[in-house]
Amino acid sequence: MKVFIAGATGLLGKRVVKRLVEQGHKVVGLARSGENMQLLRSMGAEARVGGLFNRQQMIEVTEGCEAILHLATKIPAKLTASPAAWAENNRIRTEGADILTDAAIYHKAKLYLQQSILFIYGDQQGKVLDNHTPLPARQPSFLRSAIEMENIVNRKTGDWGLPGLILRFAAFYGPDSGQTQEMIRAVRRGKLPIVGKGDYYHNLIHLDDAASAVVFAVNRHEKLTGQTHNLSDFNPAPFAEVVEYLAAITRSKKPGRIPHWLARLLLGREVVGILTNSCQNRANTLDGWAPAYPSYREGYGQIVSLMEEP
Numbered sequence: 001m002k003v004f005i006a007g008a009t010g011l012l013g014k015r016v017v018k019r020l021v022e023q024g025h026k027v028v029g030l031a032r033s034g035e036n037m038q039l040l041r042s043m044g045a046e047a048r049v050g051g052l053f054n055r056q057q058m059i060e061v062t063e064g065c066e067a068i069l070h071l072a073t074k075i076p077a078k079l080t081a082s083p084a085a086w087a088e089n090n091r092i093r094t095e096g097a098d099i100l101t102d103a104a105i106y107h108k109a110k111l112y113l114q115q116s117i118l119f120i121y122g123d124q125q126g127k128v129l130d131n132h133t134p135l136p137a138r139q140p141s142f143l144r145s146a147i148e149m150e151n152i153v154n155r156k157t158g159d160w161g162l163p164g165l166i167l168r169f170a171a172f173y174g175p176d177s178g179q180t181q182e183m184i185r186a187v188r189r190g191k192l193p194i195v196g197k198g199d200y201y202h203n204l205i206h207l208d209d210a211a212s213a214v215v216f217a218v219n220r221h222e223k224l225t226g227q228t229h230n231l232s233d234f235n236p237a238p239f240a241e242v243v244e245y246l247a248a249i250t251r252s253k254k255p256g257r258i259p260h261w262l263a264r265l266l267l268g269r270e271v272v273g274i275l276t277n278s279c280q281n282r283a284n285t286l287d288g289w290a291p292a293y294p295s296y297r298e299g300y301g302q303i304v305s306l307m308e309e310p
């Protein structure tokens with residue numbers, strides 16, 4: 001299949017490109033710099049240049065593609081980023097999805113795959129998610145665009161026959177993720193405090209597994225369009241357990257704790273809400289797919305051993 005990817009040069013996108021090319025798919029990646037054109041070509045993909053917010057250009061760069069994957073994001077590096085720092089990510093999710101879904105409809109694509117985020121379940125008080133778990137009506141400011149994005153995909157799937165598929169991912173982690181590296185550095189320095197008891201469930205997915213799920217979905221698209229799936233390693237664990245495990249395998253001292261009120265003062269209410277929201281994604285609805293890293297133990301074990309290699 002000829003697959004167009006917006007976000008082909010990102011942490012998830014690069015892994016997806018590599019796997020699709022290995023499996024014999026033709027991959028077209030959106031490139032926004034000469035360096036990324038080279039990168040995509042070196043991975044065996046075709047690079048096409050265009051602006052995600054330019055409707056005409058997106059129609060042109062997706063020409064001849066049977067699947068369109070929207071994997072682009074621009075998540076601010078700092079947790080405490082101002083609302084303005086989220087503006088590009090919001091635009092990528094909303095305007096980007098609107099434009100790419102139109103391109104998929106225009107070209108009569110067989111699949112439009114949208115990366116979304118499990119955090120939109122908010123705080124379910126530790127409950128296990130199922131197909132009927134409702135999303136909270138109120139969302140933090142930086143997640144409203146994800147809801148709008150999903151609504152765009154679902155509306156066009158219903159009204160215009162878009163072959164839409166939404167994959168809601170748990171928190172990504174991986175050896176090349178700046179966020180993961182920063183977390184491990186903070187644990188090593190004893191600077192990653194656990195908020196409150198740390199008993200809130202943390203849902204994770206290794207970036208390699210997120211990529212394998214996307215490729216699985218591309219290969220099974222005929223059965224999956226019109227659906228939404230939650231993707232994680234299906235072994236969520238209390239946050240304190242994850243951080244204490246990280247401290248143990250990095251031979252760091254036991255992480256400290258800070259009360260909720262102090263965390264809210266330092267990080268803001270919305271960020272602390274995101275960090276301490278609790279839900280458990282235990283059921284694998286993507287029948288036939290399985291993560292290679294079934295829990296944080298295998299995943300962080302791999303990452304720490306890679307970081308410690310001489």
Ligand SMILES: NC(=O)c1ccc[n+]([C@@H]2O[C@H](COP(=O)([O-])OP(=O)(O)OC[C@H]3O[C@@H](n4cnc5c(N)ncnc54)[C@H](OP(=O)(O)O)[C@@H]3O)[C@@H](O)[C@H]2O)c1
Pocket residue numbers: 006007008009010011012013030031032033036051052071072073074075076088092117169170171172177178179180
């Ligand atoms: N589920 C999750 O937990 C989750 C989801 C998303 C991101 N993250 C994490 O957040 C951190 C920051 O990542 P990131 O969001 O910057 O992702 P990233 O993995 O660095 O990649 C983002 C991709 O989106 C593309 N992109 C960004 N802005 C674009 C725009 N305006 N138009 C078209 N394409 C655009 C980038 O292209 P260029 O290479 O041209 O910039 C790149 O291909 C990473 O650690 C990532 O893993 C986590």
